[in-house]
Amino acid sequence: MKKNNNSKAFVIACLTIGAVVVLFSLIFKLYRWQHYLIAAGVSLLAGRIVYIMAQGLDTSKQAPAQTPIPKTGDAAVDTLVDKGQEMMAQIRHENDLIPDAELSSQMDQLEDVANRIFRTVAEKPDKAPQIRRFMDYYMPTTLKMLEGYRKMDERQVKGQEAQATRAQIREAMRTVLKAFDKQLNALYQDDMLDLSTDIDVMETMLRQDGLIDSGMKQQQATAQAQATAQAQQRM
Numbered sequence: 001m002k003k004n005n006n007s008k009a010f011v012i013a014c015l016t017i018g019a020v021v022v023l024f025s026l027i028f029k030l031y032r033w034q035h036y037l038i039a040a041g042v043s044l045l046a047g048r049i050v051y052i053m054a055q056g057l058d059t060s061k062q063a064p065a066q067t068p069i070p071k072t073g074d075a076a077v078d079t080l081v082d083k084g085q086e087m088m089a090q091i092r093h094e095n096d097l098i099p100d101a102e103l104s105s106q107m108d109q110l111e112d113v114a115n116r117i118f119r120t121v122a123e124k125p126d127k128a129p130q131i132r133r134f135m136d137y138y139m140p141t142t143l144k145m146l147e148g149y150r151k152m153d154e155r156q157v158k159g160q161e162a163q164a165t166r167a168q169i170r171e172a173m174r175t176v177l178k179a180f181d182k183q184l185n186a187l188y189q190d191d192m193l194d195l196s197t198d199i200d201v202m203e204t205m206l207r208q209d210g211l212i213d214s215g216m217k218q219q220q221a222t223a224q225a226q227a228t229a230q231a232q233q234r235m
Contacts, residue, residue, distance in 0.1 A: 072122050
């Protein structure tokens with residue numbers, strides 16, 4: 001889409017340059033080479049301005065490109081992931097129809113997180129049960145809210161109550177985005193626990209073999225506490 005828009009802008013700019021040269025020659029007599037130089041400069045400047053303006057004419061929102069999620073071979077999990085992607089496609093469609101930059105940005109982020117959730121489940125099918133509520137309630141409710149927002153805009157519903165509802169939906173979407181992030185993190189809780197356990201076992205063995213000192217354990221605990229504090233601040 002962007003490439004096509006650039007091509008159109010280039011054609012419009014070329015036509016503008018030609019038109020300005022013709023108009024300039026009609027208004028001013030071109031006797032000397034300096035006159036031709038001025039005409040060329042004015043026409044190129046006009047063409048450049050028109051080219052930049054024409055590039056900005058494409059206001060359509062582009063969905064982020066996503067690599068297809070591979071099949072797992074597990075029919076139930078593949079069906080679950082396919083259903084999730086279908087709902088995300090509907091959410092993306094509603095997003096494209098809503099001229100709200102803030103809401104659009106939130107939905108782009110939500111789509112990115114949702115795609116990572118589905119990809120994680122595709123890579124580790126045993127995690128599929130963890131996203132049941134996510135699939136059965138949170139995503140359909142998100143889609144329902146967007147549909148309601150879009151219909152109010154299409155039908156030009158106004159008034160304080162409508163504005164309050166729109167504001168509620170925008171705030172709810174911020175909450176939903178945080179929930180999607182937490183869902184993604186939850187899928188990795190067991191993995192992080194396993195890694196932490198492996199690290200503890202390895203350090204114990206290294207310490208028993210006299211390959212590290214006891215200070216390393218304290219350094220790790222301090223680093224982990226700092227990471228936890230930073231995560232809580234972001235929440």
